Amino acid sequence: MNKRFLRLKQFCVFGLDLISLNVLIMLQQFGMLWFETFSNSQEYTRLNLWLNTSWLVVLIAGNLYSEKYISSFELFFRRTIHTYFFWLVLVLVYLFFAHQFKLSLSFVAFLLCSQGAMLLVNRCIYLVVRSYLCHYQYFTRRVLILGYNDTAKKLVSYLEEENERIQILGFCEEAEHIQELTHYPILGPLEKAMELSEQMKVDEIFSTIAPEHDLGIYQLMQQANQCCIRFKVIPDLSLFMNHSFHIDYLNDMPVLCLRREPLDEAGNRILKRLFDIVVSLFVVIFILPWLVPVVGLLIWIESPGPIFFKQKRTGRNNKQFQCLKFRSMKINNDADMKQATQNDERLTKVGSFLRRTSLDEFPQFLNVLIGNMSVVGPRPHMLKHTNDYSKLIQEYMVRQFVKPGMTGWAQVNGYRGEIKTLQHMKRRVNYDLWYAENWSMWLDIKIVFFTMVVMIKSDQNAC
Structure with a gap:
């Protein structure tokens, strides 16, 4: 822009x-x-x-x-x-x-x-x-593109999609390399790029030819600086990557990163942890002391046994931890192998209500306080799911870079409860990855607010 x-x-x-x-x-x-x-x-x-x-x-x-x-x-x-x-x-x-x-x-x-x-x-x-x-020339970018190839065509399509006014003047390429009609004119060979740029008052030059492939590009860079024309190089990495990436620097050395991770920064992790501690402390002090006896008694009356259910789940960096919940099922031997489904015979009446209202998740505030979980993040899956889906979905384990949460971006967008198809899990993972790459404190607050709305409505996807 x-x-x-x-x-x-x-x-x-x-x-x-x-x-x-x-x-x-x-x-x-x-x-x-x-x-x-x-x-x-x-x-x-x-x-x-x-x-x-x-x-x-x-x-x-x-x-x-x-x-x-x-x-x-x-x-x-x-x-x-x-x-x-x-x-x-x-x-x-x-x-x-x-x-x-x-x-x-x-x-x-x-x-x-x-x-x-x-x-x-x-x-x-x-x-x-x-x-x-927008009609003033001062705000218009006059662009010249070096090279005519697949990268140049893609660049043109992206520039045309921009909202602001951009004027693509044409390409500089050797005539023998052109085998088709072009949407913009071929203005001349590469060696005349600077002469054409000065004549046409170019603001920016985009080179789709890497300097390693044509050493003359280095000379054009220096000439562009002298003429106050911005020079940008578009590297073609399509052979190695088919999605966006980010660039970090170690001193003057560029490092290509496959994704942006805001929570990789210590300051952001500290901010998120403080939010987790404040919220979980409030719940542990003011809500759990009366909620546990009431819910525990209802669970025990309908199905005698422990009121809490503990299950090993995978957390950040694939480390296992004991995830706490109110027990919503009759005691059975399939809890660690078979997920809950709609109209599951193992569910108790109290348990069905707890799941619809998400009250069964409240003991996990203890997990948040301990540090195994966060208030917001990708939902932790049982070990079998992690093992199975990591083999079927290419970027599944990337979600494990982030601490799991009690609620998440996938859940407030409707991907909660029973996983019916592989495509369903892929969409859930995509939402989790989007959250990891776009985290902000404001986003966490927004997700908590939407989760409260879903709790009040009583989510029918829960089971």
């Missing part, structure tokens, strides 16, 4: 949203002063400070102005609505816990509703201004 255009859009929309909020605050206060109803200025000052602070918090947490969202008006509009509602929740929480009962109800209601309306107006302004600015 054109970074100049992106930064300009981010700055303008951020400023527009923040200014509109504070203009609404000032107008409302001016109106109250006019009618001599404005009082308790300290309370209003604290409220105004919280309105701005909480707005900045939800912006950062929701990453509202990121390239992913701001490049698509539909995604940006949806994300704005989500961010606005989270902001509303923070404001209402402040009003409740800070006991701000002296504030004018009409002032607060009008302000919150007006900000919602202004955000919609701002998005419409953004759409009009973005369309207008």
